[in-house]
């Protein structure tokens with residue numbers, strides 16, 4: 001009998017300074033950056049959809065992350081604090097003290113702009129992961145749905161999945177050149193969906209592909225990460241039209257097209 005028990009692990013929050021070691025343009029819209037440094041000692045990331053908060057240089061080039069105090073993290077007064085954004089630990093090598101992060105080059109924004117110009121020797125700040133949620137590994141099928149910001153988490157998950165797992169992947173990317181070779185021991189069916197010029201928040205390729213996907217056999221876990229409104233709509237559709245139980249899906253807005261969108265996915 002299958003039980004489908006998810007696990008939540010808490011980690012002690014640590015703020016670190018990371019050095020850029022290597023930069024590689026994986027595809028036209030994805031910059032891979034490998035960070036290193038002694039401060040990566042003790043770094044833990046237990047789940048493929050973990051995230052770290054990255055702190056980018058402020059307008060005067062300083063990294064000003066929060067300081068941990070008795071009331072939690074607070075930013076130092078009288079200093080312009082660093083813009084912070086969430087990113088997936090794509091790969092972590094504990095022995096080499098290296099952390100790989102894949103940045104979508106979507107245009108303007110402190111994170112994307114910084115990633116586009118990154119060169120070895122530069123530094124940024126990182127906090128977390130604060131926790132990891134481990135999805136039960138006893139579902140018959142996993143359906144992973146995401147745009148390019150979810151590609152690092154999906155790529156890592158596929159690499160970590162055990163042999164014999166069945167996975168359907170719906171991945172929306174800007175263009176055919178943004179496809180990546182994703183390795184896995186699992187039985188994986190990848191559906192690449194290319195926007196070819198349509199804006200990421202205007203596209204509905206993921207929604208169409210999700211509706212067209214035959215209902216997988218057996219107990220199925222759905223994971224969705226994309227623009228906030230789109231994620232919310234797909235989650236609602238799965239719940240209302242497909243009757244997917246709440247515990248059998250995880251849906252998260254990875255970015256907001258509309259800054260006023262206050263929904264917490």
Ligand SMILES: Cc1cc2nc3c(=O)[nH]c(=O)nc-3n(C[C@H](O)[C@H](O)[C@H](O)COP(=O)(O)OP(=O)(O)OC[C@H]3O[C@@H](n4cnc5c(N)ncnc54)[C@H](O)[C@@H]3O)c2cc1C
Nearest residue numbers: 051086087088103104106109110111112149152255256257
């Ligand atoms: C848990 C989690 C994990 C994530 N992991 C990754 C990851 O590994 N790699 C990754 O690249 N991103 C990842 N993201 C998404 C990333 O945090 C956002 O895209 C973030 O907004 C980028 O910050 P920015 O400073 O570049 O742009 P912002 O300053 O946040 O936004 C500037 C403008 O760009 C728009 N915008 C932001 N992101 C995108 C986008 N992807 N496509 C088109 N327009 C966009 C905004 O709507 C806004 O108009 C993750 C998000 C979460 C919540």
